[in-house]
Amino acid sequence: MSLPPATLEAAARVLRANDRGGWTVPARDLYPFQWNWDSALIALGWRRLDEARALQELASLLAAQWPCGMVPQIVFHRPDPRYFPGPEVWRTGRTPPTSGITQPPVLASCLARMVARARDRALVEAGARRLLPAIERWHRWFHEVRRDPATGLVVTVHPWETGMDDSPLWDEPLAHVPVPEGLRLERRDLVAVPADQRPRMAHYRRFLALVLCFRAWRWDQRRMAAQSPFRVADPTTHLLLLAAERDLEALARRLGVLDPEAIAARTARLEGAIRRHLQDPESGFIHAFDLAAGRRLAARAACAFLAFRAGLATDGLTRALMAWLAAVPFPLPTVHPADPGFERRRYWRGPVWPVLDRLVAWGLEGEPAARLAAVAAELIRRFGFREYHDPLDGHGLGGRDFSWTAALALDWLADG
Ligand code: DGY
Numbered sequence: 001m002s003l004p005p006a007t008l009e010a011a012a013r014v015l016r017a018n019d020r021g022g023w024t025v026p027a028r029d030l031y032p033f034q035w036n037w038d039s040a041l042i043a044l045g046w047r048r049l050d051e052a053r054a055l056q057e058l059a060s061l062l063a064a065q066w067p068c069g070m071v072p073q074i075v076f077h078r079p080d081p082r083y084f085p086g087p088e089v090w091r092t093g094r095t096p097p098t099s100g101i102t103q104p105p106v107l108a109s110c111l112a113r114m115v116a117r118a119r120d121r122a123l124v125e126a127g128a129r130r131l132l133p134a135i136e137r138w139h140r141w142f143h144e145v146r147r148d149p150a151t152g153l154v155v156t157v158h159p160w161e162t163g164m165d166d167s168p169l170w171d172e173p174l175a176h177v178p179v180p181e182g183l184r185l186e187r188r189d190l191v192a193v194p195a196d197q198r199p200r201m202a203h204y205r206r207f208l209a210l211v212l213c214f215r216a217w218r219w220d221q222r223r224m225a226a227q228s229p230f231r232v233a234d235p236t237t238h239l240l241l242l243a244a245e246r247d248l249e250a251l252a253r254r255l256g257v258l259d260p261e262a263i264a265a266r267t268a269r270l271e272g273a274i275r276r277h278l279q280d281p282e283s284g285f286i287h288a289f290d291l292a293a294g295r296r297l298a299a300r301a302a303c304a305f306l307a308f309r310a311g312l313a314t315d316g317l318t319r320a321l322m323a324w325l326a327a328v329p330f331p332l333p334t335v336h337p338a339d340p341g342f343e344r345r346r347y348w349r350g351p352v353w354p355v356l357d358r359l360v361a362w363g364l365e366g367e368p369a370a371r372l373a374a375v376a377a378e379l380i381r382r383f384g385f386r387e388y389h390d391p392l393d394g395h396g397l398g399g400r401d402f403s404w405t406a407a408l409a410l411d412w413l414a415d416g
Contacts, residue, residue, distance in 0.1 A: 045407025
C-alpha cells in the first residue's frame with residue numbers, strides 16, 4: 001500500500017524542518033541533538049530527496065567516532081536546554097560533546113541500501129568507500145571491546161544502548177543497578193510528552209545511575225564492558241549487528257575494499273554465539289541474556305522478529321510472528337498483549353513503533369511484509385509522523401513530526 005503524494009510531500013517537509021545543516025534531529029522538542037541509529041535510518045529518507053545530503057548525515061555521525069572505534073549514541077552538536085541528561089552530565093570530554101555509550105548498529109545496512117538503490121551510482125559508491133573504514137572499526141569495537149569472554153556475546157551496558165529503554169526485557173537486570181543517595185534527576189521529556197507514554201521514574205533513576213557510574217570510571221569502555229552493574233546481551237543489537245555485518249561484507253566485496261574474509265569469519269562467530277545463547281532451541285524465539293547473572297531471560301519482546309533479517313528464521317519463529325500479527329488491530333505490539341508487562345501507551349512496553357515494523361519487514365517477504373507496510377501506512381495517514389502508537393486503537397503517541405517515521409514513509413512506503 002503506497003502513500004499518496006501529499007503525505008510524501010509532508011514527510012519531506014518534516015525532514016527539512018528537522019535538518020540542522022548536515023545532521024537531523026529525531027524530533028524538535030524531545031530529541032534536539034543527533035542520535036546514532038535515528039540518523040542512519042533518517043539518511044534513507046534523505047536518499048529519496050538528495051543523495052549527497054544522505055551521505056552527509058552518515059558522515060556527520062561518524063565524525064564523532066571515538067578513537068577506540070565506538071560511534072556514540074548522541075552527538076551534542078550545539079547546546080540545547082530541552083534534553084536531559086545533556087553534555088554537562090555525561091562529561092565524556094569529546095569534541096563535539098557526545099554521550100559515552102552506543103546504539104544498535106544499522107549504519108552499514110542503511111549504506112548498503114543507499115548503494116543498491118543509488119540514482120547517482122558514482123556519487124554514492126564514492127561516499128560509501130569513504131565511510132566504510134569507520135563503520136568497520138565500529139563493528140570491530142563490538143567484537144573486541146564489548147565481547148563477553150564467557151559467551152562470545154556482545155555486552156550492552158545501558159538500556160539506552162538497546163534503543164528500547166524501558167522494555168520489560170530490562171526489568172530484571174535493571175533491578176540490580178544501585179541508585180546513589182540524593183540522585184538529582186530532571187524529566188525534561190515530560191514537557192513534550194505525557195508521563196504515561198514515557199518511561200517511569202524508577203527506570204529513569206537507574207538510567208541516570210548508570211551514566212554517573214560510567215562517568216566516575218572516566219568512560220573506560222573495557223571496564224564498562226567487564227564491570228557494569230547492567231550487563232546484558234540485547235536481541236536488537238545482536239540481530240542488527242549480524243545483518244549489518246552481512247551487509248558490510250557484501251559492500252566490501254562489491255566495492256573491493258576492506259577485508260571481506262575477516263568480516264565473514266567474525267560474522268560466523270557472532271551467529272554461533274546467538275544461536276547458542278539467545279535463540280530458544282524449541283521455539284526459535286530470540287531472548288535477551290543477563291550476562292551478569294549468566295542466564296537467558298524469559299521476557300519476550302517484538303525485537304526477536306529482527307531474526308528474519310539476520311537469517312535466523314525458524315518455523316517456530318514464523319508461527320510466533322503470525323500470532324503477534326493477529327494479536328492486535330495494529331501490529332507489531334512491542335510486548336504481546338497477553339504478557340503481564342504489556343502497557344498499551346507506554347513507550348517500549350506495548351505500543352507499535354512504525355520504525356520497528358520497518359526493520360522487521362526488511363527481513364520478510366509476502367503477506368507479513370505487506371501487512372506491516374499497510375499498518376504503518378494507515379497509522380501515518382491517520383495520525384501523522386508519530387514516534388509510536390497504541391496498538392489497540394492506533395492513536396498516535398510520543399514525539400510528533402518524528403524524523404525516522406517520515407524517513408520510512410519516503411524510503412519504504414513510497415513505492416507500494
Ligand atoms: C531518551 O532520552 O529517551 C532516549 O531514548 C535515549 O537515547
